[in-house]
Amino acid sequence: MRIADKTVTRAVLERHGFTFKKSFGQNFLTDTNILQKIVDTADIDRHVNVIEIGPGIGALTEFLAENAAEVMAFEIDDRLIPILADTLGRFDNVTVVNQDILKTDLQMQIQNFKNPDLPIKVVANLPYYITTPILMHLIESKIPFSEFVVMMQREVADRISAEPNTKAYGSLSIAVQYYMIAKVAFIVPSTVFVPAPNVDSAILKMVRREQPLVQVQDEDYLFRVSKAAFVHRRKTLWNNLTSHFGKSEEIKEKLEKALELADIQPSIRGEALSIPDFGRLADSLKEMEL
Incomplete structure (x- = not known):
């Protein structure tokens, strides 16, 4: 038994x-x-x-x-x-x-x-x-x-x-x-x-995996950015990022540049981004010193 x-x-x-x-x-x-x-x-x-x-x-x-x-x-x-x-x-x-x-x-x-x-x-x-x-x-x-x-x-x-x-x-x-x-x-x-x-x-x-799915500059930063993108699921990526990083003109300008660098539309929602997308986004945001 x-x-x-x-x-x-x-x-x-x-x-x-x-x-x-x-x-x-x-x-x-x-x-x-x-x-x-x-x-x-x-x-x-x-x-x-x-x-x-x-x-x-x-x-x-x-x-x-x-x-x-x-x-x-x-x-x-x-x-x-x-x-x-x-x-x-x-x-x-x-x-x-x-x-x-x-x-x-x-x-x-x-x-x-x-x-x-x-x-x-x-x-x-x-x-x-x-x-x-x-x-x-x-x-x-x-x-x-x-x-x-x-x-x-x-x-x-x-x-x-x-x-x-x-x-x-x-x-x-x-x-x-x-x-x-x-x-x-x-x-x-x-x-x-x-x-x-x-x-x-x-x-x-x-x-x-033998290697992480994507190579990023900073893993912790990647996870922080991905969490920020899902805080309000129904909001756009842009709204979630400005809620997280701030809404001053300087920050908005940096966010725009980062999104452009990562080739990501600000109007989409976080759920539309793959992990490689998030990897590019995190690296671009880091480059903008956000």
Whole structure:
């Protein structure tokens, strides 16, 4: 019997007197077919180390441990540590770290893998309330994760993988796709969780690009400009840029020159710009010392 089997999950929770904490966004997956599909999507084998975030009672960890070289699972909730020791005790290739993934020294932690030189993949059912900060923290870290296969709220997955000229496309799409190729692998209905969340989830697969999608003078500046372009989605790029940089005649003149240099019409909306467009725009604005 698998940990994710509903009767096993229920028995584990009762045995340990565990109650769900909303503040940790805990929803435990109870569908073994979906867990197998996650592992297949991530293409996990004995030549891969895995980082998992929020293992819960170990439902996904069990599948990962059976396939990966090693699994390092980060769990913030102290109450789950003895439960994980109980459910995963038979595995000698699983390490549970009782730390917040946003505060741990990940560079140091991965040196604890028996073979830290193996490719590292992130496979996780991410807490909804903190999905974006965790993802951006990991993507922007200096650790060369080869791939992410992560479950999140369907709406967030759609935003991350969105193309230009769609409602979902925005600064989050740009921030992730600058580094990663992102695709929704499959949808996970809310009914397969305990407790059931209010929305469906999606498995998002992200593969790191060999090089960022565009070469820019300043990455942080690129992301700042892209955020500014989406502050008021229904406004033109020009209106958003003047709201962000200012409306003095000097600034307007610089903005006009920057847009001309980047070959971008001021009357379009941010959602019409591709990431290479934003790259040219950011470099042009930087040249104008804005």
